[in-house]
Amino acid sequence: MDSGLSPQDKKDLDKFIKFFALKTVQVIVQARLGEKICTRSSSSPTGSDWFNLAIKDIPEVTHEAKRALAGQLPGIGRSMCVEISLKTSEGDSMELETWCLEMNEKCDKDIKVSYTVYNRLSVLLKSLLAITRVTPAYKLSRKQGHDYVILYRIYFGEVQLSGLGEGFQTVRVGVVGTPVGTVTLSCAYRTNLAFMSNRQFERSAPIMGIIVDHFVDPPYSSHRPANMGQPCNYRPPDEEDGGAFVGVQDSQEVCTTSFSTSPPSQLYASRLSYQPPAAAGPAELCHPAANPNQVSVLHLHIHSTAIYPDTYKYTWDMLTNKSASPSDPVEALNAFTRKIGAFVNKPSTQVNHTSSLDLPFAAFAPRGLDSEENDPMVQPPDSPPCPSPLQASLHSQGSEGSGPQDDFVMVDFRPAFSKDDLLPMDLGTFYREFQNPPQLASLSLHISSQSMADDLDSLPEKLAVYEKNIDEFDAFVDMLQ
Amino acid sequence: MNCRSEVLEVTVEARQVEEAMLALLHTILLHRSTGKFHYKKEGTYSIGTVGTLDIDCDFIDFTFVRVSSEELDRVIRKAVSEFKDALSNSGSDGMGQISLEFYQKKKSRWPFSDECIPWEVWSIKVNVVNLANEQERQICREKVGEKLGEKVINVVEVINRHEYLPKMPTQSEVDNVFDTSLKDVQPYLYKITFQITDSLGTSVSTTMRRLIKDTLAL
Secondary structure (H helix, E strand, C coil), rough: CCCCCCHHHHHHHHHHHHHHHHHHHHHHHHHHCCCCCCCCCCCCCCCCCCHHCCCCHHHHHHHHHHHHHHCCCCCEEEEEEEEEEEEEEEEEEEEEEEEEEEEEECHHHHHHHHHHHHHHHHHHHHHHHHHCCCHHHHHHHHHHCEEEEEEEEEECCCCCCHHHHCHHHCEEEEEEEEECCEEEEEEECCCCCCCCHHHHHHHCCCCCCCCCCCCCCCCCCCCCCCCCCCCEEEEECCCCCCCHHHHHHHHCCCCCCEEECCCCCCCCCCCCCCCCCCCCCCHHHHCCCCCCHHHHHHCEEEEEECCCCCCHHHHHHHHHHHCCCCCCCCHCCCCCCCCHCCCCHHHHHCCCCCCCCCCCCCCHHCCCCCCHHHHHCCCCCCCCCCCCHHHHHHHHHHHHHHHHHHHCCCCCCCCCCCCCCCCCCCHHHHHHHHCCCCCCCCCCCHHHHHHHHHHHHHHHHHHHHHHHHHHHHHHHHHHHH | CCCCCEEEEEEEHHHHHHCCCCCHHHHHHHHHEECCCCEEEEHHHEECCEEEEEEEECCCCCCEEEECCCHHHHHHHHHHHHHHHHHHHCCCCEEEEEEEEEEEEECCCCCCEEEEEEEEEEEEEEEEEEECCHHHHHHHHHHHHHHHHHHHHHHHHHHHCCCCCCEEEEEEEHHHCCCCCCEEEEEEEEEEEEEECCCCCCCCCCCHHHHHHHHHHH
């Protein structure tokens, strides 16, 4: 009911709502580009900064928004929605959030359009700026790049929230009453980020304890590559990518900068500095990764710093290292061993799969060891017929060192003086890593036994020499005292 | 007219105090700042443009938006830094409160000085904790980030109730409502004060001293 509204006010109100809708879309999409936004304040008003806020207009986004609106305005029963979704490089996608600009019937007849409504819409846009950095999708969008990208879709009509999964949350950004209805801006966002696709799991063996809702940047990429510097790719129905939208600028209308009956201060067609590079198009999203296993499991990356010990991170690196020979005899042994990693509380969830993937520090395991029988550490080569006591003790040392070589059984390891907890223990990891170093070559028995025999033979000679020089030794000792 | 009062509470580690306070104060000021007013003839005015800037926190998993004004940022940082120093020097159990008060000046007749009438006060209560190891700190980074997100939502909720705001002033009155000292933006008149709660629970207040000083300064 706008009977109380003057034609000028009605016209102004329609203009405000239209540009509010367009700016809303810009703020949301720009907040999901993955980059920090920076605009400058200007003390002199220009005719193009709607709502007295410096919000750049990305032409493609404006074009998409206008196309979705198709000349209509958000009204009662006609909501404008911006859907933000995530799409992996393998083509799986998931809706993350839906922003809704709605109008309800509650009217505020007494409110001043050109002044109060305008200012309140400005405050609402500021709130939108703040809230877009707070929802979970913001962090995801800042980390987009190789593994996934963030897309947006604008539609008009009824709000669709079914794609957000169970338990989605809603946050209301704000409301502004107008004489024709109340404008409401809200966001519904997904809370359950587990990937639904089973394809991910079949392709690569999951390591136990994976949390699937961590999207962690691979260590080698901290920024989005240059060709992703464009706005979130949108999913237009006709698969059109960001082509040239020349016709957008002509419809730039002057925004209200002056709160009076005097004419607008300046006419200023906004030429935006934002020029996206040649649009990549959806095809680029699905670029094949060098190692498909690596890509898919990266979605399920272990959050190694906080929750899982560094052991698992190392194990992950082993997974991607295809050089481990599957015919490794150690693997055969491990296939029968139930491994419980240190600091893990969920051993039962472990999946027995190709055991070359299971074995941490497999690089330390010696190759070519078939069984205990050939292990020189366990059964030293035949020693000389007159074993000296020294040799006997070497033999026993050797046998002690044989243990770790042939059987991997991991037990709960709680190093002294470290905190006993689920969380990664640097001390424990250190112990584990350096617990079983390979034997030094000089200490291996068959070599040392030979040299020991030589040493023993030359011992009497050496003793004779020392006795001859005993005076020198005594003088040396006296010097030290 | 009643002064609207809102209280926000956060629990943070010592090194997060500064960023947490900046995040909340800037979020509030973003909503309570406009572009510079330019008055023209016939009692009309136009408003400048406010730019915005995303700021990533170093010690908290959080990004906040502030007004693009280095001058304003400097003023806020100075106040937060004083608060942080007072908190760490107080020897208390790490509890304090920083307040952002928006007020209007009301001209009084001579010899009385102008009155400062607050219309909105935001109090941020801070509780500083000490953490023992790196894992706890990592968890704290994320948790505090989530908490700050909730606080931002609270702030936005209060502001979007569109309750009392001072009337837009005429040119002669603009300094009674807005802080016109900055070059690029124009926040509502505000003052930042803080108080540290010492371990006995009594408040060692610097605000009273400041208020008295302000009043005497005329």
